[in-house]
Amino acid sequence: MGSKERIQRLKEENRINILEAAMQIVKEEGWQALSMRKIAEIIEYTAPMIYEYFTNKEALLSALAAQGYLQLAKKMCDAKERHAEPTQQLEAMWLAYWDFAFAEKELYQLMFGVGTQCCEQQKSFGGSNVHSKMVSEVIQEIMKDKQPSADILCQKYFTFWSVIHGLISINLVNEGLLGESNNQQILKDAIQGITRSLKD
Amino acid sequence: MGSKERIQRLKEENRINILEAAMQIVKEEGWQALSMRKIAEIIEYTAPMIYEYFTNKEALLSALAAQGYLQLAKKMCDAKERHAEPTQQLEAMWLAYWDFAFAEKELYQLMFGVGTQCCEQQKSFGGSNVHSKMVSEVIQEIMKDKQPSADILCQKYFTFWSVIHGLISINLVNEGLLGESNNQQILKDAIQGITRSLKD
DNA sequence: GATGTTTGCCTAACATTGTTAAATAACTAA
DNA sequence: TTAGTTATTTAACAATGTTAGGCAAACATC
Structure with a gap:
């Protein structure tokens, strides 16, 4: 039957x-x-x-995350297939990744451990502002010949911050996924790469 | 008295x-x-x-985070003062930021909302691996003339991922801190910058 | 010094959480 | 119809954040 x-x-x-x-x-x-x-x-x-x-709540969350990984992979795969040239494929894939993160932001938070819980204060307290000013000043000093606008300055600052915070986050969430030497390499390359982009 | x-x-x-x-x-x-x-x-x-x-648990966490912001600012300030040349100052500040993140990783998690709670699965399930393979393939295709080692390939992939994930995280945690146009600018610049570094 | 008042801390409790064990209802098979 | 299996619920436990009310010591005032 x-x-x-x-x-x-x-x-x-x-x-x-x-x-x-x-x-x-x-x-x-x-x-x-x-x-x-x-x-x-x-x-x-x-x-x-x-x-x-589901054996417990965490297993349920894992199942949700698994769904998310599938969705994300599909979107990136689709994006890739819309282009023939590898450089364009790469850009399209990361843009698809970006779009997914905001379209399914709750899933993204779960999948990659982006602070769901703690402290509503960042916005009010300014949080980062403590060091953002300090860094921006130095960036301005380096770029002083080019008279950068406030917007450009802000963008450069966030480019630095993004790559460093991103690399840290990835390391903290998936402990020891990257080797120490890889980390140092990526970090130094990124800092020097962006710094170079300030000057020329 | x-x-x-x-x-x-x-x-x-x-x-x-x-x-x-x-x-x-x-x-x-x-x-x-x-x-x-x-x-x-x-x-x-x-x-x-x-x-x-403390009026409640969140206020207590905020107080802890506030301590963290002070510590971080101090370390970056010290790092800056150890150099005279702006480029070196900048590098030293970000390295200090990096060191702080791992020396005080719990504080860092609290301050910048790096996944403290959810899902122990990333490591086992591989999580990112779903898309990491797909992206790495395209990177390899772009770099095929240079016969990159597996390590280099991995580093390039994580450089991409770091900056994009970092930018997303910052946006998700401090909602709408950056304008939409700034985001797009940073994102496209970063992708194209790294892509260029693959070719030459 | 006795009396009222403030302060610091605790006990007891409430509601909400994840989770489990045992009882019951529903369904299947004979 | 009856026995056995499966599905679902009820009741409960322990741990959480948080609040209300009480007690005792310190203080102030007369």
Whole structure:
């Protein structure tokens, strides 16, 4: 009897519903609002039922992230196929990556560990501003012959900050993924590369 | 009577003890293990006492982050003063930033919202590997004349990823700090800059 | 010095979380 | 219909952030 398959299909449907409910909550209220009971409420079950499908909350999050990796890979693959020339392919792929990050920002946060929890203060306190001024001054000094606009200055500063913060983040989240020597190489190359772009 | 000042000093001491206890827990067990009761246990008080010094847990985290911003600014300032030439100052400042991030990685995570919570899977599942292969292939194609080593290839890939992920992270954590046009400018400049460095 | 008032801290509690064990309902197979 | 399996719920536990109310010591005022 095909009922086994029908039941299998229902189970799979439940699994999907759980994941969809989770994403719905996260998109509406953010990661900190996601709870097993809220998910259960949406799919009209009780919380323990979810544990038939996911061993715990973290496993559920992993499943969501896995979906995200698939989506991202697909978008980048599509982007690549829209071009023939490798340089254009590369640019298109990273632009697709960029678009994905903002179109599915909650997923992106989960996948790559971008601060979901802590402190609403950065914006008010300025956070980075402490060092951004200091750095910008030095950048201005280096570029003084070119009389850079405030916008250009800001862009250069953020280019530095992005690459360094990005590399740090990647290292902190996936501990020791890159070797120490690779890190130093990338870091120095990047700093010198951008510095050179300031001068000429 | 000087007792007022003595009391004031005791209060300040308590405040410091709370913050130190919090950092101790975080360094030993990570952010997810930090709880008001554990802090209280270390300083030998009960949890509600902490609320005399911080209105809630987030305020406590903000205070920790504020300490971090000061430390970071000081280290970058020191680094700057060790050099006279702006280019060297700039490099030294960013290296100081880098060192701070790893010497005080818990603080760095808090300050700049680097994934403290979610999913232990990246390492096992490979996470990024899905797209890293795809991108590396294209990079290899672009560099095919130079017969790049696997290490070089890897470094180039991570240079791309760092700057893009960094820029995304900064945007996601401090929402709308940069304008849309600035973002596009930085992004395209960075991609084209690195791409150029692949060819020559 | 006795009395009222403020201050510092604690006990007890509440609501919300993730998670588990046991009871029950629903369904399948004979 | 009955026995057995599966699906789902109820009830509970421990840990979390947080608040209200109480107690005792220190202070101020007479």
